[in-house]
Amino acid sequence: MYFLFSNQGTATRVILSNLISLWSGPWESWRHVPNEHKTRLFERFQMHFQWEDKWNARIHRCWEKCIAGKFPNLLRNVRNDAKATAKEKGKNVGEDMTDLIDFKPAWIRSEIWKQMLDHWNTPKWKAKSLRNKEIRGRATGGKHTLGSQSYASMKRKAAKILGRELSVHEAWKQSRCRKGSRPLDKDLSCSSSLLLDVDSEGNTQEENIVWVDDRAEETWVS
The missing domain is CATH 1.10.10 (Arc Repressor Mutant, subunit A)
Incomplete structure (x- = not known):
């Protein structure tokens, strides 16, 4: 499959x-x-x-x-x-x-x-x-929010759109935060690969992220 x-x-x-x-x-x-x-x-x-x-x-x-x-x-x-x-x-x-x-x-x-x-x-x-x-x-890390998409598939898709590999921290937040609050949601919804590495609203998105569960946040902090 x-x-x-x-x-x-x-x-x-x-x-x-x-x-x-x-x-x-x-x-x-x-x-x-x-x-x-x-x-x-x-x-x-x-x-x-x-x-x-x-x-x-x-x-x-x-x-x-x-x-x-x-x-x-x-x-x-x-x-x-x-x-x-x-x-x-x-x-x-x-x-x-x-x-x-x-x-x-x-x-x-x-x-x-x-x-x-x-x-x-x-x-x-x-x-x-x-x-x-x-x-x-x-289990450590909490559940992910990728649905039927695998972690590896998410990273490949993001790399293709952004024109670069995701950092470990970016991949973690993208897979463990709720949809709509994930820092890269805006960029990954865009079909263009000509995107800036840092979004102008990046700081705001970072402050507004919502973790999928406590374990995800605790693992991030630790």
Whole structure:
């Protein structure tokens, strides 16, 4: 995927969009998706891209690795969005996941949503979720804000537009600050490569940056 498509972002967005539009089971992870559904998902992906037959096996492996990697964040976002919506509606959300029964995403059928909530309510799942949360909490640097774009891809794109390599500090802030507050957002949105190394508003942007989380800022300071 990442080496066969010129636009990695488009390919990964198509994969996620297809997964959501064809979601039809209480799937916990990619390995729980029935083979016939996996085949249907890849066929849908093929409708968006063309390649020579010799690349079929290689592309399928990359596609499967990518779509499998989408599951953890997708399901975590589904739960977080449901909790946020419930709280906005005045619902007191506790540890019981069935509190979210009325706040499913539009693309998941009601009977499937109930099965997913039942699974997330089991002691085994909650214990695993807690372990994963602790592991993420121990990670240094905080999460990045590049979306489907890789760190290396961001650096290559920036170097092409700016006409120079990003410094370590620039790359860190560009990948760990929220969109709109990142110091180089203005320059990187410009198609011209004839840009000054220092923006006239650079100091203002520096003062107004918003870190994606506390770990990102703490790592920067340290």
